[in-house]
Amino acid sequence: xxxxxxxxxxxxxxxxxxxxxxxxxxxxxxxxxxxxxxxxxxxxxxxxxxxxxxxxxxxxxxxxxxxxxxxxxxxxxxxxxxxxxxxxxxxxxxxxxxxxxxxxxxxxxxxxxx
Amino acid sequence: xxxxxxxxxxxxxxxxxxxxxxxxxxxxxxxxxxxxxxxxxxxxxxxxxxxxxxxxxxxxxxxxxxxxxxxxxxxxxxxxxxxxxxxxxxxxxxxxxxxxxxxxxxxxxxxx
Numbered sequence: 110x111x112x113x114x115x116x117x118x119x120x121x122x123x124x125x126x127x128x129x130x131x132x133x134x135x136x137x138x139x140x141x142x143x144x145x146x147x148x149x150x151x152x153x154x155x156x157x158x159x160x161x162x163x164x165x166x167x168x169x170x171x172x173x174x175x176x177x178x179x180x181x182x183x184x185x186x187x188x189x190x191x192x193x194x195x196x197x198x199x200x201x202x203x204x205x206x207x208x209x210x211x212x213x214x215x216x217x218x219x220x221x222x223x
Numbered sequence: 224x225x226x227x228x229x230x231x232x233x234x235x236x237x238x239x240x241x242x243x244x245x246x247x248x249x250x251x252x253x254x255x256x257x258x259x260x261x262x263x264x265x266x267x268x269x270x271x272x273x274x275x276x277x278x279x280x281x282x283x284x285x286x287x288x289x290x291x292x293x294x295x296x297x298x299x300x301x302x303x304x305x306x307x308x309x310x311x312x313x314x315x316x317x318x319x320x321x322x323x324x325x326x327x328x329x330x331x332x333x334x335x
Contacts (some may be wrong), residue, residue, distance in 0.1 A: 144325075211271055214265040214267070216263045216265040
């Protein structure tokens with residue numbers, strides 16, 4: 110079974126631009142969560158989607174948004190990029206929120222904002 | 224709110240045992256996890272323990288949970304150079320609640 114895939118793996122943007130990251134969960138998994146990892150703040154929860162609905166949201170500004178499609182693939186968008194948005198963005202999937210399965214992480218997208 | 228603390232760095236000699244410690248504050252934590260992150264890679268789930276357990280062993284890995292003190296540890300027996308990585312402790316409330324709170328990570332350096 111293929112793991113969680115994230116595209117692109119690396120991205121360089123400039124301040125003020127916007128960016129869209131993509132995550133394909135493990136086949137059959139319907140819950141997708143997003144995390145931001147930075148050296149200063151560590152791993153922080155962004156949001157979680159299940160059945161195309163956002164179920165939980167972390168403490169991030171409205172510039173960070175996401176969505177989930179009917180095939181469970183998810184995208185996250187960051188608008189008006191700031192230097193501090195440079196981070197590794199990790200996506201994780203589970204079968205369902207009520208499942209006892211734990212989250213399986215993708216390799217991440219490394220975003221650099223210049 | 225939830226908080227998970229870990230020491231930042233641990234250095235051990237190859238063949239020795241490593242013990243990585245973690246403390247958490249959320250008494251509602253149901254699942255406690257250990258993840259491994261190698262350079263340039265995502266997170267790999269190593270093992271997890273339910274809060275109603277106090278120990279779990281999985282090959283070279285032993286997890287100990289002291290729920291009273293909210294203390295979790297990961298012991299790696301016969302540590303190898305391939306174990307060099309950052310290890311994250313994490314907690315969640317489990318079912319129906321997929322928000323996972325991670326610790327700061329402990330960088331394990333294995334000296335040959």
